[in-house]
Amino acid sequence: MTVTWQGRGSEKDFIGIAPKAEGFPAITFYFETTGPEQQALRLPSQPGDYEIVFVATTDPWTVLDRTSITLSDPDLSLxxxxxxxxxxxxxxLWNGIAPNPADYIALARAGDDLPHLVSYAHxxxxxxxxxxxxxAGAYELRFFYAEGDRIVTAQPIIVD
Known part of the structure; x- marks a missing residue:
C-alpha cells in the first residue's frame, strides 16, 4: 500500500507495519524515511489488526505516530x-490481486496436509x-501466498 508521511526524516528513521499489540511494535516490513514522502509499504499476508508506525531511531527509539489498519484476505477467485x-x-484463471511471481497455484490431493503438492505454477x-x-482421484487447486506458504483460497478438481 502507499503510505504518505511528513515530518522528521533521516537515514535511520523508518515507517513500518506491525501486529497491533501493547508495548513497542514488532515491525515486519518497513521503509526508511530518506526517500519521497509517499512510498510503498509491503503488507503481511496474514489477516488481522495492525498498526503503521513511524519510528525515530533516537536513543531510545521512539514511536512518533501510529495508525491502525485491519488486513483481510482479498476476494480471490479461481x-x-x-x-x-x-x-x-x-x-x-484467477483474479482478485495483482500478479506476484512469488505466489503460486498448486494441485494437491484433497485433504492432504501441507506441503504435499502434486504440481504447481507461479x-x-x-x-x-x-x-x-x-x-485419478479427488484433488484441490490451492492459491498460496509465498510468504508463509499460506493457502488463501482453494477449489476441488477431479482427475479421471
Missing part, C-alpha cells in the same frame, strides 16, 4: 475445469497452466 483427464494440461500472470497427475 476458474478451472471441475474435471480433467489424467496427464492433461489445463488452464487456471502466478506471474492471471493465467496459469498445470498438468493433471496420472493418478
Amino acid at each position: 476458474k478451472a475445469p471441475s474435471q480433467v483427464a489424467a496427464g492433461q494440461d489445463f488452464a487456471v 502466478t506471474e500472470s492471471h493465467l496459469t497452466r498445470l498438468t493433471a497427475p496420472e493418478e
Whole structure:
C-alpha cells in the first residue's frame, strides 16, 4: 500500500507495519524515511489488526505516530475445469490481486496436509497452466501466498 508521511526524516528513521499489540511494535516490513514522502509499504499476508508506525531511531527509539489498519484476505477467485483427464494440461484463471511471481497455484490431493503438492505454477500472470497427475482421484487447486506458504483460497478438481 502507499503510505504518505511528513515530518522528521533521516537515514535511520523508518515507517513500518506491525501486529497491533501493547508495548513497542514488532515491525515486519518497513521503509526508511530518506526517500519521497509517499512510498510503498509491503503488507503481511496474514489477516488481522495492525498498526503503521513511524519510528525515530533516537536513543531510545521512539514511536512518533501510529495508525491502525485491519488486513483481510482479498476476494480471490479461481476458474478451472471441475474435471480433467489424467496427464492433461489445463488452464487456471484467477483474479482478485495483482500478479506476484512469488505466489503460486498448486494441485494437491484433497485433504492432504501441507506441503504435499502434486504440481504447481507461479502466478506471474492471471493465467496459469498445470498438468493433471496420472493418478485419478479427488484433488484441490490451492492459491498460496509465498510468504508463509499460506493457502488463501482453494477449489476441488477431479482427475479421471
